[in-house]
Amino acid sequence: MIFMAQIQFPSHMSLASMVMVILFTTTSPIFATKDCNFPAIFNFGASNSDTGGMAAAFGPPGLPYGITYFNRSAGRYSDGRIILDFIAQNFGLPYISPYLDSLGSNFTHGANFATFASTVDIPTSIMPLGKLSPFCLAVQCTQFKYFILNTKLIRDQGGVFSTLVPKEDYFSKALYTFDIGQNDLTAGFLGNTSIQQVNATIPNVVDKFIENIKNIYNLGARSFWIHNTGPIGCLPIILASFPTSIKDGYGCAKIYNEVSQYFNLKLKEALAQLRSDLPLAAITYVDTYSPKYSLFQNPKKYGFEFPLMACCGNGGKYNYNSRGNCGQVTSGTQKVVGSCLSPNTRIVWDGIHYTEAANKIVFDQISTGAFTDPPIPLNMTCQKNST
Ligand SMILES: *[C@@H]1O[C@H](CO)[C@@H](O)[C@H](O)[C@H]1NC(C)=O
Ligand SMILES: *[C@@H]1O[C@H](CO)[C@@H](O)[C@H](O)[C@H]1NC(C)=O
Ligand SMILES: *[C@@H]1O[C@H](CO)[C@@H](O)[C@H](O)[C@H]1NC(C)=O
Ligand SMILES: *[C@@H]1O[C@H](CO)[C@@H](O)[C@H](O)[C@H]1NC(C)=O
Numbered sequence: 001m002i003f004m005a006q007i008q009f010p011s012h013m014s015l016a017s018m019v020m021v022i023l024f025t026t027t028s029p030i031f032a033t034k035d036c037n038f039p040a041i042f043n044f045g046a047s048n049s050d051t052g053g054m055a056a057a058f059g060p061p062g063l064p065y066g067i068t069y070f071n072r073s074a075g076r077y078s079d080g081r082i083i084l085d086f087i088a089q090n091f092g093l094p095y096i097s098p099y100l101d102s103l104g105s106n107f108t109h110g111a112n113f114a115t116f117a118s119t120v121d122i123p124t125s126i127m128p129l130g131k132l133s134p135f136c137l138a139v140q141c142t143q144f145k146y147f148i149l150n151t152k153l154i155r156d157q158g159g160v161f162s163t164l165v166p167k168e169d170y171f172s173k174a175l176y177t178f179d180i181g182q183n184d185l186t187a188g189f190l191g192n193t194s195i196q197q198v199n200a201t202i203p204n205v206v207d208k209f210i211e212n213i214k215n216i217y218n219l220g221a222r223s224f225w226i227h228n229t230g231p232i233g234c235l236p237i238i239l240a241s242f243p244t245s246i247k248d249g250y251g252c253a254k255i256y257n258e259v260s261q262y263f264n265l266k267l268k269e270a271l272a273q274l275r276s277d278l279p280l281a282a283i284t285y286v287d288t289y290s291p292k293y294s295l296f297q298n299p300k301k302y303g304f305e306f307p308l309m310a311c312c313g314n315g316g317k318y319n320y321n322s323r324g325n326c327g328q329v330t331s332g333t334q335k336v337v338g339s340c341l342s343p344n345t346r347i348v349w350d351g352i353h354y355t356e357a358a359n360k361i362v363f364d365q366i367s368t369g370a371f372t373d374p375p376i377p378l379n380m381t382c383q384k385n386s387t
């Protein structure tokens with residue numbers, strides 16, 4: 001069963017108190033009634049929201065990454081723009097510069113701390129020898145802390161560098177976005193950990209996630225837009241790695257999606273608690289799972305075909321295998337693993353990440369407020385006192 005956003009009232013609550021709850025929720029003073037004017041975006045996350053962090057640290061993915069939009073990967077794990085790019089565009093902001101990129105970055109309107117393969121939890125096996133990013137969420141938070149301090153020094157000094165950093169008041173007025181957690185799950189699945197063991201780590205992963213959000217709040221952040229995790233069991237990397245796993249009616253591996261849903265349930269609960277712990281913050285839980293899953297349920301409706309196959313890959317049932325990933329040169333034929341003919345007719349780009357076409361549809365859906373808790377459009381998710 002898909003986890004759907006819903007409020008459940010305890011059975012002992014009277015009708016009157018239910019009405020009070022509803023009144024209180026809908027007239028909550030936290031959210032502004034007019035559009036927010038976020039001057040900056042600070043993002044924390046993994047590859048789904050990386051705009052060049054991993055590329056700066058370990059080199060960019062090669063073409064055909066970026067082929068649809070940038071004509072180079074631009075440090076993104078897609079054929080084009082990612083959801084964070086659409087969020088920035090929505091507010092008329094430039095694409096968010098990666099914090100790690102020392103060349104050509106302009107942080108006036110925000111910074112992106114996300115990197116490919118980042119986890120919430122501290123990783124035990126990191127690149128370049130291991131598989132996970134050294135820039136886990138706690139490291140990204142530390143980077144942000146010193147980013148605030150150092151931009152103050154630079155502003156005080158004046159000169160050209162001061163035109164590259166945010167104004168002081170932008171930190172409290174900015175939108176803080178998060179997209180992380182998927183790698184905490186997949187690292188376990190693809191490592192030597194049973195599904196039940198991975199599932200059992202989730203409460204701890206969510207606790208750490210919340211701890212880091214609190215740290216960012218304590219540094220002055222007030223408006224939070226927090227993505228949950230997608231249907232991991234629909235991704236070619238999982239389908240190809242666990243071919244005998246039981247499938248749902250759409251061909252997705254059921255149990256892996258159930259683990260995603262459990263993560264999402266715990267995250268949603270923890271954010272509801274955080275909302276009462278931090279009354280000055282506007283905390284929005286964003287269900288990306290449902291709009292992503294609906295692409296796999298109804299591909300034709302959205303103009304997609306071969307929903308479970310990677311567009312850029314090297315063969316096999318799901319066009320994903322370990323003999324060569326998208327953009328890599330295969331050892332056998334010495335050819336670069338390339339794109340399908342029309343990435344805009346595909347959901348999954350490289351077996352792990354979504355195409356620009358899919359990202360745009362998911363953005364359009366989450367930005368309306370139909371998939372968020374509380375159900376408020378992206379344009380109105382600011383903290384009242386900060387606008
Ligand atoms: C895309 O980049 C290639 C080089 O990688 C170049 O030959 C081509 O002209 C570029 N296309 C566009 C539309 O800019
Ligand atoms: C950085 O971006 C800001 C806002 O777009 C702009 O005013 C500033 O001139 C830019 N700095 C440089 C050095 O280009
Ligand atoms: C995986 O776990 C099994 C059983 O716990 C163990 O025997 C095996 O050595 C482990 N393999 C790796 C690669 O860690
Ligand atoms: C994950 O753990 C929760 C809590 O114990 C349980 O309800 C759920 O069924 C588990 N999911 C899987 C796939 O094991």
Ligand SMILES: *[C@@H]1O[C@H](CO)[C@@H](O)[C@H](O)[C@H]1NC(C)=O
Binds near residue numbers: 091367368379
């Ligand atoms: C949000 O605001 C932007 C910029 O003003 C606008 O282009 C967009 O249509 C708005 N989105 C919604 C869903 O109202």
